[in-house]
Amino acid sequence: MNTRLAVIVLFASSVGWGLTWLPIKTLSEMGIDGMYLVFIAFVSGALVLSPWLLKQYPLWKKSLGLMLMIALAGGIANAAFQTAIYHGDVIRVMILFYMLPVWSVIGGRIFLKESVDSMRIIAVVLCLSGAFIILDIWHTSWAGISWIDVLAMMSGMGLAATNILFRFSQDLPVMSKVSAMFIGCTVLIGLSLMLFAPSAALPDNGAVPLAIVYGALWLTLITIGTQWSVTQMEAGRSAIIIVVELVVAVVSAALIVTAGLQLHEVIGGIMVLCAALLEGARSEEPPQSVRSHNAQPPDKNV
Numbered sequence: 001m002n003t004r005l006a007v008i009v010l011f012a013s014s015v016g017w018g019l020t021w022l023p024i025k026t027l028s029e030m031g032i033d034g035m036y037l038v039f040i041a042f043v044s045g046a047l048v049l050s051p052w053l054l055k056q057y058p059l060w061k062k063s064l065g066l067m068l069m070i071a072l073a074g075g076i077a078n079a080a081f082q083t084a085i086y087h088g089d090v091i092r093v094m095i096l097f098y099m100l101p102v103w104s105v106i107g108g109r110i111f112l113k114e115s116v117d118s119m120r121i122i123a124v125v126l127c128l129s130g131a132f133i134i135l136d137i138w139h140t141s142w143a144g145i146s147w148i149d150v151l152a153m154m155s156g157m158g159l160a161a162t163n164i165l166f167r168f169s170q171d172l173p174v175m176s177k178v179s180a181m182f183i184g185c186t187v188l189i190g191l192s193l194m195l196f197a198p199s200a201a202l203p204d205n206g207a208v209p210l211a212i213v214y215g216a217l218w219l220t221l222i223t224i225g226t227q228w229s230v231t232q233m234e235a236g237r238s239a240i241i242i243v244v245e246l247v248v249a250v251v252s253a254a255l256i257v258t259a260g261l262q263l264h265e266v267i268g269g270i271m272v273l274c275a276a277l278l279e280g281a282r283s284e285e286p287p288q289s290v291r292s293h294n295a296q297p298p299d300k301n302v
Contacts, residue, residue, distance in 0.1 A: 006232035007280045010241050013225035016218065018248025022256075023214045031203035032211060035193055038082045040208060041215025042185040045223070048216045049179035056173040063172055070165050070177050071184030077158030079188035080151040083196065088148035092140050096152035098131045098246060103160035104239030111164055114234045119282065123275040127240045130271025133264050134250055163230040163238060174228045181227070182220075237279045244276050 027037055060067055084093045101124045108114035166177055202208060230238040247269040254261045261269075 003232055006229040007241065009225050010229035010233075010238060011244060011276070011280070013222045013229065014242055014245040015248050016222035016225070017242075018245035019252055020218070020222075021249055021253060023210075023218065027207050027211055027214070030205055030207035030210070031200070032207040033198040033200045033202075035082060035086055035189070035196070035198050036200075036202060037211050037214075038078070039186070039189045039193055040211040041219050042078070042182050042189060044212045044215030045220040046179065046182040046186050048220055049175060049182055052173070052175035053179035053183075056176045060172050060176050063169065066165065066169050066172065067177070067180045070162060070169075071180040071187075073158050073161040073165055073184070074181030075158075075184030075186075075188035077155050077162055078185040079192050080158060081155035082189060083192045084148050084151040084155060086198075087196065088146070088152065089140070091135050092142075093148065093152040093155075094246070095132065095135050095137055095140065096149060097156045097159075098128070098135070098243060099153065100156045100160055101127050101236065101239040101243065103157050104163060105236035107160050107164045108167075108235030112167060112235060114236060116236065119278065120236055123240050123278045124236065126271050126278070127243050127275035130268040130273075130275065131243055131246055133268030133271065134246060135268075136264060160235070160239065163227075164235050166227050166231050167233075167235055170231050174224070174231060178220075178224050178227050181223070237282075240279045241276045243272050247272050 024034070024037065028034060032040075081093070081097060084097075105114075105116055105120065105124055109116050162181060166174075169177065226242070250265050251261065251269060254265065
């Protein structure tokens with residue numbers, strides 16, 4: 001597998017994640033609550049992907065435990081993040097979530113025996129510093145740790161665990177793993193809705209059909225792109241590139257909504273992009289499954 005292609009796909013998918021605020025903002029203005037939107041989107045994606053899950057059952061039936069772990073980790077990542085964003089301070093939640101590269105590097109080293117060289121450490125420090133500068137961490141109050149903070153940290157750890165599991169199980173079909181991830185997200189976000197039900201009702205102005213399209217197309221495609229890419233490169237490397245989505249979100253919002261970037265956002269964005277370019281440009285050995293040295297034919301991993 002050409003790792004360069006995986007880097008390009010991950011960059012493109014991260015841009016897609018960074019732009020998700022556009023449909024979310026539009027649908028929010030149409031009256032659909034954020035938690036309902038996320039639930040509808042993941043249900044739609046799960047339904048779209050379920051035919052692959054069923055068709056590829058013979059390829060993953062002996063790895064049911066791994067599939068359940070992927071569903072749980074993916075569900076925790078998304079349910080925890082969405083619940084924290086809905087109930088907490090957005091900037092504070094984002095800061096804790098974007099500790100992702102740290103968890104990914106540590107997890108990759110412990111579970112996948114990935115090397116952590118000086119270049120990776122520099123990239124992680126550069127990436128985190130840039131993210132924190134963009135998010136203006138110095139003007140965020142850190143008095144007391146709340147349950148929302150715990151959820152925000154869990155979301156980053158959950159995504160790191162999901163990416164590590166995807167790379168660990170390279171001999172399992174990507175589409176089936178993404179389907180399991182969507183099902184896990186649907187179940188846990190559904191439970192979150194039962195515990196923290198929004199007071200607003202679903203609108204009847206066409207927002208729900210648009211939310212279904214958003215989930216079935218946009219969200220599904222960028223998730224497949226991201227998760228396919230992370231199976232082709234080291235966990236720490238992919239996590240650093242993923243943070244590009246923060247830069248895309250800030251820049252696009254500044255250009256479209258506020259028509260300008262602040263100096264700290266420019267500096268932080270450049271630092272994150274430099275870290276991503278450092279990791280994107282470096283060479284890496286061809287990916288090998290940690291579980292098996294006998295890779296499946298390429299058409300079975302889609």
